[in-house]
Amino acid sequence: MQAVLFDLGNTLVSYYAAADFHPILRKCLRGCTGVLGPVPAFDEDKVFEHALTLNRERADCAVWPLADRLEILFGEPARDFKTRQRLTAAFLQPIFATAVVDPQALSVLASLRAGGLATAIVSNTPWGSPSAPWRAELARHYLLDAVDAVVFCADVGYRKPHRAPFERALNLLGVGAADAVFVGDDPHWDATGAEQAGIRPILLAPKATHTGRETLPIARNLRDVLGHVL
Numbered sequence: 001m002q003a004v005l006f007d008l009g010n011t012l013v014s015y016y017a018a019a020d021f022h023p024i025l026r027k028c029l030r031g032c033t034g035v036l037g038p039v040p041a042f043d044e045d046k047v048f049e050h051a052l053t054l055n056r057e058r059a060d061c062a063v064w065p066l067a068d069r070l071e072i073l074f075g076e077p078a079r080d081f082k083t084r085q086r087l088t089a090a091f092l093q094p095i096f097a098t099a100v101v102d103p104q105a106l107s108v109l110a111s112l113r114a115g116g117l118a119t120a121i122v123s124n125t126p127w128g129s130p131s132a133p134w135r136a137e138l139a140r141h142y143l144l145d146a147v148d149a150v151v152f153c154a155d156v157g158y159r160k161p162h163r164a165p166f167e168r169a170l171n172l173l174g175v176g177a178a179d180a181v182f183v184g185d186d187p188h189w190d191a192t193g194a195e196q197a198g199i200r201p202i203l204l205a206p207k208a209t210h211t212g213r214e215t216l217p218i219a220r221n222l223r224d225v226l227g228h229v230l
Contacts, residue, residue: 001229003175004112005166005194007184008123008134011204012105012143012222016098024094025051031090032070036077047073055127061162063153066091066129092133095126101141104222109146115230120149120169122182124159124189131155149173161193170197183225191216202228 009015016024029047054069070087071078078084112119121143125134131152138144149172151165158164170177177198184190184204191201202225203216219225 001117001181002179003118003120003170003173003181004225004229005120005122005169005180005182005199006147007160007182007186007190007204008121008138010185011183011190012102012121013141014098014100014102015095020098024098025055027094028091029073031093032074032087035083035086035090036074057159061159063128063157063159065154066125066127069127088129089133091127092129092137096137096140099137099141101143102222106142106146108222108225109143111226112229113148115226117229118149118173118175119147120151120173121147122151122160122165122169124153124165128154128159160189161196163193163197166194166197166199170199181229183219183222187216 006012026044026048029044029051033044033047050073051069054072058064066088067078067084070084070091074087078087109119121138123134125131131154134152135144135150138150144150149169151169151172153159153165156164156168160166166177166182170180173180181200181202182190182194183202184194187203191203194201201216202219204219204222204225206220217228219228
């Protein structure tokens with residue numbers, strides 16, 4: 001074993017729960033309208049309903065960028081480069097505000113490095129948001145320097161479970177797929193995605209009694225990962 005790759009959301013850091021998605025999306029959209037200022041005939045409910053129709057991903061796993069979705073929602077003002085950057089920051093702020101870093105994350109990453117293993121984060125981003133603000137988010141939680149490589153879906157143009165994000169991380173680490181494991185919380189995006197790239201998955205499942213993938217190695221918490229790899 002030479003490397004351990006990790007998912008971000010609900011693995012190293014918890015963000016909003018699924019049940020909170022609608023109110024969080026409303027906050028994201030309000031933040032955007034705050035950037036744009038008064039919008040003639042703006043109807044928050046209509047924009048929200050329109051946004052829900054954009055809350056989907058492409059069947060081929062190609063990234064649908066946040067900037068493109070915001071342009072559909074807000075039109076011409078969202079095409080300006082500087083405005084688009086401000087809209088992106090405003091959209092992501094309510095999501096970042098919900099972050100709770102797993103208390104074991106930094107110590108586990110440090111233990112893996114001390115054991116001679118390379119580490120990486122391989123993650124999708126909400127609504128195809130760009131990598132730069134997410135790297136800043138990692139730095140805010142001291143995670144950016146705690147790993148040897150970071151790959152977000154926007155870096156390669158494809159979302160997990162596509163193999164491209166996993167393969168980019170392996171290339172950055174200089175490690176073969178057979179010598180790596182991937183730790184994530186989702187049986188499809190994480191476990192199936194890792195398997196498609198030839199990487200052995202470990203499913204982080206603190207409470208689940210039935211994962212639908214009974215042959216998967218299970219870690220009940222991040223510290224359990226150490227027992228699988230060291």
